[in-house]
Amino acid sequence: MNNHSPNIRPVIRQLDEATANRIAAGEVVERPASAVKELVENALDAGATRIDIAVEDGGKRLIRVADDGCGMTAEDLPLALARHATSKIDGSDLLAIRSFGFRGEALPSLAAVGRLSITSRAAGAEGAVIAVSAGKGAPVRPAAANRGTVVELRDLFFATPARLKFMRSERAETQAVAETVRRLAMAEPFVGFSLSADGREIFRADAEQGELFGALQARLGRVMGRDFTDNAVAIDATRDGLTLTGFAALPTYSRGAAVAQHLYVNGRPVRDKLLTGALRAGYMDVLASGRHPAAVLYLTCDPQLVDVNVHPAKAEVRFRDPQAARGLVVSALRHGLANAGHRASSTVGTATLAAFRAEVPGPAATRPYQMDYRPSRGAVRAGLDLQAPLPTPETGFAETPSARFEAASNETAAEAPLGAARAQIHENYIIAQTGDGLVIVDQHAAHERLVYERLKAQAEANGIAGQALLIPEIVELSEADAARILSIAGDLAGLGLVIEPFGGGAIAVREAPAMLSRLNAAALIRDILDDLADQGASDRLRARIDAVLSSMACHGSVRSGRRMSAEEMNALLREMERTPKSGQCNHGRPTWVKLRLSDIERLFGRKD
Template identity: 65%
Template sequence: MGAHEHKMILPRIRQLDEGAVNRIAAGEVVERPASAVKELVENALDAQSTRVQVDISDGGRTLIRVTDDGHGIAAADLPLALSRHATSKIDGSDLLNVHSFGFRGEALPSLGAVGRLTITSRATGSDGAAMIHVSGGRIDPPKPAALRAGTVVELRDLFHATPARLKFLKTERSETMAVTDTIKRLAMAEPGVSFILRDTSDGGDRVVFRADAAATLADRLATVLGRDFAANALAIDAERDGVRLTGHAGLPTYSRGNAVHQYLFVNGRPVRDKMLTGALRGAYMDVLSKDRHPVAVLFVTCDPTMVDCNVHPAKTEVRFRDAGIVRGLIVSGLRHALAGAGHRASTTVAKATLGAMTPERPASPVYQMDRPSLGARAASYAAQRPEMPGFAERSARMEHPVQERASETPAESMPLGAARAQMHENWILAQTETGMIIVDAHAAHERLVYEKLKAQMRDHGIRAQALLIPEVMEVGSMAERLLDLDLSKLGLVLEGFGPGTVAVRETPAILGNCSAKALVQDLIEELEDDDDADPLSLQSRLDAILSRMACHGSVRTGRRMTAPEMNALLREMEATPHSGQCNHGRPTYVELQLSDIERLFGRS
């Protein structure tokens, strides 16, 4: 019989056995030890626990033990709890109306398929506890056990039944960090529950993380993310079309080099959703450069039927019925809060400054007299001055420098104080009632010009000024794109001047005598770099262009400023939203308290 006459044998369809099905499911649900911890802790929370303790060894490879004080599982239900798609959370009639963490009924059978799982539980009101054990999918019958209340789930030798999976795990330290991050996210979701994570590797008992039950979310976030976050975060509370956004968002100057400190929750469930993180990034686009990321803890709350949380086995992704409402709420809610922060900058800026200035501690304490009065200082200076002509007059001027140069300066009680000097033709030194402020004049003025440009564009378009002689420049293939844009409302008027060439006829009046060529070059760079921008938001692109333009009209480093100019800049900063940071998220000023400065010099 020829090869072409060979009769093809069709493969038969077979029903996989329960063990294989559970191992396949485990591959989706349990990616690493942190995934197992997530599933088990969520079960504990669904059981109305008030205290959850997690013990791990070797990053969770050899041991994960979760102990809770919840309502427990009845002895008769223990074998059923290890069956696939068996759950007490829902009845299966409505998968779009879920109010619990778990609902798929996959976690326990999946864990039992890839590790050695023991469940000990005592249901509320029962006479005693019971225990059940499963290893590699083989279930032993339940038997009596000793337990006062709640449930203890112990998972040993994770992936021993699927050893190939072990090769994909990271170092013990990395896996422990992943477990810690999982616990922190759940601790934020449930502030009223106590959490403790212990590392029992090599017979030890090290507390990795602890969060006692907190009265408010703010208290819990201070425990989880630290007091610095609590001091430099804005409270968020906004609502639109049945969707509510709450939580806390860090000031732009309290940003990070990566996005790992962004915690998002939907109806109390920790999620990692690209749409939500994209909205968060878009909300800060106006105040942060692209390489900086905000720190935020945000809770989106809506009717459960408005969101589908059954789009991923691990339930970390969700799908909203109307994503546009949620995205718009996040952007507008955060931007409103950031604008309300005014000129505020993060306190960590001052701490970093003081840290950089801290000298080595002296071998023995330095004792200082109390700060003398103004009269005592003047008498002391008079006694010490040499007999030189004119020295007394110069000393008097030094004692009251601004009163002579700028008697009209505002009171030191203003938030940013009264200007005292300009250092190195850029840094403004101002005095407040309780300390001093150092202002980056260029960065501050850049933000002020940017906010003025935005306000002008919103109101009536940016006023333009005609150039006496139009500036002609070659822009190559970008010429057509530039000419297609309606830049007149930005105060920039361009005309074609031959192939690949444009002529700049008008520039924004607010920028003064700026370089038209540099301005257009910055505009081209922004257009070339806008692939990362939100394609749906024309406003965000225009704001990015205006941010570039603002740099050309701001005070240049190297320009001397008079006292009235410096004080006018300080007052304008106080009245302008977002003035605590430049257009790239860097701080525009540093505030140093007198008590910190005295400590710096060993006076405390």
Template identity: 55%
Template sequence: MAVRQLSEGVVNRIAAGEVIERPAAAVKELVENALDAGASRIDVLIEAGGRRLIRVADDGCGMVRDDLALCVERHATSKLDDEDLLDIRTLGFRGEALPSIGAVSRLTLTTRHADEPHAWSLTVDAGAKGECRPAALAAGTRVEIADLFAATPARLKFLKSDRAEAAAVAEVVKRLALAHPTVAFSLADADGPTRHFPAQAFGEAGLLARISDVAGRDFAQNALPIDVWRGEVRLFGFAGLPTFGKATAASQFLFVNGRPIRDRLVLGAIRGAYADTMPRDRHPAVALFLELDPHEVDVNVHPAKTEVRFRDSGLVRGLIVASIREAIAAASPSTATTIAAATLGAFRPAGAAVPAAGWDWRASPSRPSAPAGGFGEAAQTAFAMDIAPSADARAAEAAPAEDDLDRPLGAARAQVHGTYILSQTRDGLVIVDQHAAHERLVYERLKRQMAESGIARQALLIPVVVELDPADAARLVERADDLAAFGLVVEPFGPGAVIVRETPAMLGEADAEALTRDIAEHLAEWDSTAPLEQRLMAVAATMACHGSVRAGRLLRPAEMNALLREMEATPGSAQCNHGRPTSVTLSLADVERLFGRR
């Protein structure tokens, strides 16, 4: 077949397949155009998930008649000042969106510039461009897309349900609204409610308010502020507490120079920052903004503009990891407020009502009454008496130290079931899992020793022979040098066995055989391509579990308070090595609500 030039209509439909793969992509392009036009308010309306109608109206600068006629031509754009494709300071620059949309739908643009006496309107129907006509519009631009993909009906088969497409549109608007908190947004669905995102003040407080609107109040309440410079690169925004983990990555909002992205480098850096503070099946919640010179980042990687490429990727990754870890360390030992809410919910039986404030048991229909021929009224007076204790029945004999009551984890008052420490603060109480807490403390000590001077070893008086599966024994011997760096010295001892000669001194009288078996099991799960640091941290986590205070061990008050004080001074102590919370904090108001006092 001879080579021939494709027609303009076919070229535009091919471009539409790359740029506009679903209604949400069209909304993204139109909203970005509105933002680039300096809009302070953007209103989006959709019908049938965006298939039947998409309307985006803004109060931006608008266009003059000649610009309106040119904007629907391919590769026509106002977003580039010159030919430098690396100096991108806008959200859109390819000049493909409007002609691509017009090639597969009925596109109507109505716009008014301050220099024009009235508005102008232009329609593109399945690639056929109409004439510019006078129209009525106060200011800004209104773009309507009717019957998306009507010119390419085969693409309609690849769209999901109206509800799913509407959800995708909502996600796009949410991310752009979060990227630009000073701009007011609204999203109306002909088949559902309207969402409003009021304009917020410039700065951290305004950004946090927009996060609350977009991602929910819980996110805002459990967010750690970040604002760090490294050279000419700035990272700011909020990172959620590790204990505020999510089941999916839907609460990860990432932006580069105001552009929403889903970049593998950035996502990997975030996962690395939370690596030893969050379970593998949980995802952190973050809203992070990177600002850097446009020449240091290539946004021309993907037609949808969601992927970027950094000139110095190591600097960006290091900045993200270090900043999040520092924020987590500074917040220790705080845990997510949602944990307290879940704890309170667990106290209430399903369907049980909470007594109203000021409730009086005497008015209850269940008030005790004297049975026929039974006890008289005098016997019932015990229920109405103000009963005072005959002796001091507090869990601890000594009064808590005033200074300890003002500390984040308070003063230890009791140990429950030999596992949980009950602590009192000035305005509430804290429940601490002693094993999980001490596990984190030992883990951090191991890491600190490893970085500073190496982990001290203790030789076993009688070396321990551990029989294993031959494959597990071979893996242990292969990693003997890595294990020795953490104080565990093993040697081969015939087929299917190793001999343990030294253990980490920090672990005390650890069960060498159990420790070796656990590490052998974890070695089998390691990916051989995993970074050495990640493998070593897995060893440290396993050792920390064996060296920590076990559940069931009774602690003296001084030991409990010492554990609480060390938790307050240790980074990351709000969660154990496996990402589970080490403590639950309940305010006095929460407890009072449980008993109907509030």
């Protein structure tokens, strides 16, 4: 807002150091969790193998971070509190950053808005301590200390009381601190972490042993829970100088919000639109509506290929080739999920067991997981004319009910992952016996995924047919938007959408995908442009085509209510084992659940 008259020349002043530090503090330290992040990252840069964090009153009264890193000498301490003083870089190349910190702003910023003390001892040197309050420092004094550094920040924002009004409750701030520590702990599995709040330990992760992938899996099990690691697939891919590793959860192990998505670039936790968009694209067409994937992914590359000096908080990055980074994430996730084959999350089986247990009457009765779907009544009443034959033997569908039969052999049941079919119940669910339990398969959901994957493979092999428009649709855009959409004209043509420049900022839509009836080309073009502006890429047209293929698969699949023969059911199980992503239907719901024999025996009191 401009409050000055054009006839009055405002005076340019040099801000004093205290004000400049408080402005910097507002950029670097938004809340106690931000202060914890900066201090823990300093400890990691110092080579610490153990970091202990303690907070009081959500970090507003006290933040203490102690590490066993290299430490500092008495001569280092005053310099560490000077603005833009750092040991991480020499300033010659801001694109060769291999440490968490490099700006030299965190400690002076914290000292400007709180009461800061640093006690440190380097190997072979005496311990020393320095204290600063609201930017005013005291001389360095000798102190007894172990090797490493202890930073204490008391009364955060006491020097800027207006900021305190924006602090959330003690519980909310403590949760934010805990989330920050967990995110950093997932980045450094060989470092031990502990976090205490008001004298009570709320998080602990001891240093892991072994090789990197095993250590990462063990650390994620501690932080994310064993359910995550048990239901995740390993990701390991390299392309164009970029390497992606980590773990991505099965689609049937999804969350109601994007709270279990953790992305790292060269070990640094980031929240990047490009990468989160790529994560969503990697799970496209396998998640139920309103569900979000769970994943912990580590992208590593030469520091020259990524700029981390985008924001003072260092939570955003910029890639030299953003499409290469996005393409790697999308392709690696799709490949990893496809290799998971017919797997479905173990939590689905746990929920099934819970459903079998008798509920205790009264308000105390709860379900740990509630299935949000049921077989469609319309599907049960569907006519036989909509059903397509299964890819099975020549016998075709059974004309008589198959209520019970004996499977081929116990050897088949033991060897096949989904076992041998034993029965069909309610003309919709296949019961199969495995070597260590039983499997229940939703025949329509399973076959729908099989047909869908076949249709996608055919479309990929033959291309998406386009249909020429009788009258080309002219879409008026700005020249910049026209140039942006025309830059991906080749990709769109591969999906059946042919566009050409029409002069100025206009483009002409010559052909549209034949399978998309009543397409609003102008609206689609603008939606794609929004995706390009926000994420640098767009999967919107691909998603629409996949939705049509999914609908075709739904109508061409074996319906609920269809009685199947033993041969048909076993053939369906075998193809599920061969087909990628068959553990969930096109809508992201599980196609099968497994119950272990030991769990079934517990239901009947046969085991303790």
